[in-house]
Amino acid sequence: MSLPVDQYVLRSEKSVALTTPQFSTYLLSVLKKNAQLGPNDAAQIDGDTGKTLSHQQFLEQTVRTVNGLRALGLLPGDAVSMFTRNQTYTFTTATAMYIAGLLQHPGYAYLEPELVAEQLRVIKPRVVFTEAFALERVRAAIKVSRLKLKSSM
Amino acid sequence: MSAKPRIIVFDGESTDGDIMTMEEFLRLGSDLDLDTFEEGFVENPDEDHALIIFTTGSTGPPKPVVHTSKSVHYLMMMNE
Secondary structure, eight states: OOHHHHHTTTSSSTTOOOOOOHHHHHHHHHHHHHHHOTTTEEEEETTTTOOOOEEEHHHHHHHHHHHHHHHHTTOTTOEEEEOOSSOOHHHHHHHHHHTTTTTHHHETSSSSSHHHHHHHHOOSSSSEOOOOHHHHHHHHHHHHHHHHHHHHO | OOOOOOEEEOOOOOOOEEEEEEEHHHHHHHOOHHHHHHHHOOOOTTTTEEEEEEETTTTTSOOEEEEEEHHHHHHHTTOO
């Protein structure tokens, strides 16, 4: 018996299949609307540091991140990895990747470098976002993944 | 072989050539004109692949799972 999956997925009239540009426009419209309704209201609070990001700052930081990714030459379909905890750059960067049409890979920085390397070997990210605490581990994983890529060619 | 990925560190300092700080990175994208920004929205040639996660590997090696922008959008709509 096949499961009636569609009745669960398509339960909202708004749930229409969007192309990447339509999805990008949708996300941007949500950020703009939030920034208009409460520009100084908190969009995110980092529980560890107490640092707050307002809706206006969230919008601007996301747009800057998309522009930065474009400036680095990334195109829709390119992969980007991110090894970080939840802090005030995490969600703007993730939203920016959706808007830019990139393939995002939220990695887990505490995995063994060999496992991280295997994921990087599969994904071949053009950019890796991380935090200082995970930097050496990520660099080691990139080194191993490139050695594996080289040996498989 | 693919090029070495660029590393961008959210909270660190730039120590050598292959690492960029988030401050340096965001300076690349300081133009906040939303009209010209939206002109850059183009089709993803890769079947709208938007997100890739890996399984935990409890029953074997971790396996990649791909979500499209459509499935991410559905998820957002279901939580509205």
